[in-house]
Amino acid sequence: MIEDDVQGWAGTRRWVEGVLAPGERIARVTPLKGGWTSRMRRLDIEGAGTPYALVLRSFVKPFYRRHAPGLLAREARVLRLLEDSAVPAPALRAVDAQGAWCDDPSLVMTHLPGGVRIGHDGDVRRRIALLAGQLAAVHALEVPETGRERAWQAWTAPERVQVPATTGQDALWGRAVDVIRRDAPAHRSCFLHRDFHPGNVLFTGTGEELAVSAVVDWVETSWGPADLDVAHCSTALALLHGAPAGMAFADAYEHAGGQLAAHGPDHLYWRLLDTLAFAPDAHKVAAPWRRLGRTDLTPEILTGRLEDYLQALFDRYA
Incomplete structure (x- = not known):
């Protein structure tokens, strides 16, 4: 069954069909959950041989449509770069970064097995280790x-931080903002997701069979300090599972061979630069997680976890 054209992707579907092998067709379309910046669809392909699946990313929100040419062109380049690497990632099939043929700027790539695991269960510690190694x-x-x-690029600045209205920890937030008023620390740069x-x-x-099968969403790649990537995943883990999970990730990363800033206050800068970008809208960032079943992530829970995490960062790195 093919998704109804009223959903506004008839042109995009024709474009995808144009890059398929002769005799192949889109047999089934399934919306994928979890996307926030773009609309994701799984396309099941049949007709010429063994059935397989592709994933279609389309930028439909006005803000992301405006930035789509750069975002999708970057992701296409990175997917080509990763084809011969040890990093599991989709393979690029086609890209229309400008939206010249598609209803919305789009990229189509191979579908890889597996799924997102964000449950608060007994696998959290194992997942943290695997995430860190990856x-x-x-x-x-x-x-x-x-x-x-x-x-x-920094995703916030001291003058842009908005302290959550429900907080009783104004002094803690103010202390965190003061840390990122300094210039960015000197750092060794590497390739960042x-x-x-x-x-x-x-x-x-x-x-014991748990394994990473793919890393996806390569539109924001850049060149900079490893601490910044570690900071972003740490904040997400703190929101999902609590401050201890957020604090455990950097240790697991170093155990896996990663290198972070040796000077604690320098590392603290990068951690806070990321964490403060989530204030006061962590509940918006968590919307895809709630759609995946984490309905426990209320605004109150998320604000409390951010504050616990801020305090833990100061206790360790200040």
């Missing part, structure tokens, strides 16, 4: 200079 492998990639065209978190990593198996 991120260390991303940072170890040798990227030619032509692939380093975009320097890292820049949006590495549990929602962008697929897993297969359970228990």
